[in-house]
Amino acid sequence: DTEVTQTPKHLVMGMTNKKSLKCEQHMGHRAMYWYKQKAKKPPELMFVYSYEKLSINESVPSRFSPECPNSSLLNLHLHALQPEDSALYLCASSQEGGGGYTFGSGTRLTVV
Amino acid sequence: GEDVEQSLFLSVREGDSSVINCTYTDSSSTYLYWYKQEPGAGLQLLTYIFSNMDMKQDQRLTVLLNKKDKHLSLRIADTQTGDSAIYFCADSRNYGGATNKLIFGTGTLLAVQP
Secondary structure (H helix, E strand, O other): OOOEEEEOOEEEEOOOOEEEEEEEEOOOOOEEEEEEEOOOOOOEEEEEEEOOEEEEOOOOOOOEEEEEEEOOEEEEEEEOOOHHHOEEEEEEEEOOOOOOEEEOOOEEEEEO | OOOEEEOOEEEEEOOOOEEEEEEEOOOOOOEEEEEEEOOOOOOEEEEEEEOOOOEEEEOOEEEEEEOOOOEEEEEEOOOOHHHOEEEEEEEEEEOOOOOEEEEEOOOEEEEEEO
């Protein structure tokens, strides 16, 4: 299995909702990432979970909170989002030390 | 992307070669990558090169790295209409301790005319 699986593929949520995005990999990778991508822009790093340690991009608002239940899963909990948070959310995993980063197909999030 | 620059658009005819260029600023980058993104899709890893190499070939793809000038290019031979997509270069940088992160270029939209 050489895939990163993200669910759901599409999500529409209101500004008062709480939802979660899920990401799973079974490649034995020890590092996992969440990226946010706005239309016609490059992906921007939100969180890294590596060596059992979470690193946070300081520009990411607290309404996004990651959770790593085990080394194969990295979830992203969403609460009280704003319309400007609408974007494609991409999860990735990698072998530490280099090589390729494998991306999931993304969750298209729309906040209404 | 921060400090990783690409030209925004490239148009070629089917069957021609395409060359997509990328410049970066972080001399500590150990790996450099090329990703392809089709409309509405995620990112597909095309190829990557280790920083101590200057060339890597993989079927129709050739990556050239000029570490002195911090310049990376991707050549696609015999470009097909299915190659139409946005192409991102990216470099892997240290993010503290043993953690690395991937920084993406601005992306190049490749349009292949039949």
